[in-house]
Amino acid sequence: MERDQVVIVGGGLLGCAVALEIARRGCPVVVLERAIVGAEASSAAAGILAPRLEAHGREPLRSLGVESLAMYPEWVASLGADVGLLRTGLLRVVRAGDPVDAPDVEARWLDADAAREVEPGLAPDLLGAWSLPDESTLDPRRLVPAVHAAANAAGALFRVGEEVATVDASGVTLVSGERVDGRVIVCAGAWTSKVPGLGPLPVRPVRGQLVALSGEPIRHVIFGAGGYLVPRADGRVIAGATVEEVGFARGVTAGGVRAVLGSAVAMVPDLAFAAFEGAWSGFRPGTPDDLPVVGEVGGVWVASGHYRNGILLAPITAKWMAGAVIDGLRLPPVFAPGRFT
Numbered sequence: 001m002e003r004d005q006v007v008i009v010g011g012g013l014l015g016c017a018v019a020l021e022i023a024r025r026g027c028p029v030v031v032l033e034r035a036i037v038g039a040e041a042s043s044a045a046a047g048i049l050a051p052r053l054e055a056h057g058r059e060p061l062r063s064l065g066v067e068s069l070a071m072y073p074e075w076v077a078s079l080g081a082d083v084g085l086l087r088t089g090l091l092r093v094v095r096a097g098d099p100v101d102a103p104d105v106e107a108r109w110l111d112a113d114a115a116r117e118v119e120p121g122l123a124p125d126l127l128g129a130w131s132l133p134d135e136s137t138l139d140p141r142r143l144v145p146a147v148h149a150a151a152n153a154a155g156a157l158f159r160v161g162e163e164v165a166t167v168d169a170s171g172v173t174l175v176s177g178e179r180v181d182g183r184v185i186v187c188a189g190a191w192t193s194k195v196p197g198l199g200p201l202p203v204r205p206v207r208g209q210l211v212a213l214s215g216e217p218i219r220h221v222i223f224g225a226g227g228y229l230v231p232r233a234d235g236r237v238i239a240g241a242t243v244e245e246v247g248f249a250r251g252v253t254a255g256g257v258r259a260v261l262g263s264a265v266a267m268v269p270d271l272a273f274a275a276f277e278g279a280w281s282g283f284r285p286g287t288p289d290d291l292p293v294v295g296e297v298g299g300v301w302v303a304s305g306h307y308r309n310g311i312l313l314a315p316i317t318a319k320w321m322a323g324a325v326i327d328g329l330r331l332p333p334v335f336a337p338g339r340f341t
C-alpha cells in the first residue's frame, strides 16, 4: 500500500482544488473521476462570490465565505490563468412588495436615483438597492480547467472514466474491481450520499437552471427577490436560477427558463432585447443546514455539500482539507459529517 497517497473521489472544482493544494504540499495524490473533470455543478455555476449576501448575517457561513473570498485574488494569480475574476460589487434591488431589510451589516442603502446612476438599466419601479461593494464574480468554466491544469502541473494524477464503487479508511475499490489504496477524500458533490462505504450523509441534489444572454451588458451582480444577474468579462449576462427539489432529473424546462427570464427582465427591462445564448442546469450539493460537510467520518474524509457556494468556498476548503489530511489540523466541528447523526 502507498501509505502517503491521497485518493480523491470526484473531479469537480472541489476535487481539483483539494488535489492542487495537496500536490503543492508534495504529497502524492490521485483524483478518480467517473466522467469528465468539472462537467457537473462546477461548470453549471453562475460564479458569484457573494458571502455577505448569501449568508444573510448567518454565522459561520458568513465568516467562512468572507475568508475564502479574501483568498481568491492570490489563489487565482497562482493559477496563472485568466478566470474572469471581477470585483463588480453586488446590488440587492428592492421593488414594491420586496423585503426591505438589509442583507448584511456592511450593506449600504442607495435610493432609486443613486442605484440607477451606478447601474443605469435597473427597472423604473425600483425603490432602491442595497450595495455590497466587495462581492465579486468569475467564470467557473474558465476556473475549473485552470485549477485542473495547475493540479496536473503540481503532480496530481487524474484518472477519468473511473467510477468509485466503495470507499473505506484505507482506500477505494473501483467499479472495475481495481483497488486504489491511500487516505480517501470524497468530493463527489451532489452524489456524495450515493458513495457506498461512507455511511449515511444527507447531501441531496438541488437543481438549478441558468440562462446566458448577450448584447445588454450590466456592471454589477444584481440580486432581486426572484433571481439574480451576473456580468461576465466578455459582456454576457448570466441569469439565474431555479431552486428545484427534483432529484437527479437532468435538463432545462420551459417553466424554469420562463421563471429565470421573468425575474431578469423585471430587474433590467432592456434584457428583453438581449440575444438568448443558451440555458443549462446543474445539481447543487445541498445539506439540511445549508452548510458544507468538511471533515472526517469513519476514517474517510469528506469535502462536499457546498450547496450554492462551492465556487466561493473552494480555496478555503482546499486549504483546510490539505491541513487536516497532511498536518492533522483540527477542523471546526460545525462542518463535521458527524453533526447529522
Ligand SMILES: Cc1cc2nc3c(=O)[nH]c(=O)nc-3n(C[C@H](O)[C@H](O)[C@H](O)COP(=O)(O)OP(=O)(O)OC[C@H]3O[C@@H](n4cnc5c(N)ncnc54)[C@H](O)[C@@H]3O)c2cc1C
Pocket: 009, 010, 011, 012, 013, 014, 015, 032, 033, 034, 035, 036, 037, 038, 039, 040, 041, 042, 043, 044, 045, 046, 047, 048, 049, 162, 163, 164, 165, 187, 188, 189, 190, 191, 192, 195, 207, 208, 209, 210, 240, 241, 281, 282, 283, 284, 285, 303, 304, 305, 306, 307, 308, 309, 310, 311, 312, 313
Ligand atoms: C445552477 C447553479 C448555480 C450555482 N451558482 C453558484 C455561484 O454562483 N457561486 C458559487 O459559489 N457556487 C454556485 N453553485 C454551487 C457550486 O457549483 C457547487 O457547490 C460546486 O460546484 C460543487 O462542486 P463539487 O466539486 O463538490 O461537485 P461537482 O462539480 O458536481 O463534482 C462532483 C464530481 O464527482 C464525480 N463523482 C460523483 N460520484 C463519483 C464516483 N462514485 N466515482 C467517481 N466520480 C464521482 C462527478 O462525476 C462530478 O464530476 C451553483 C450550482 C448550480 C447548480
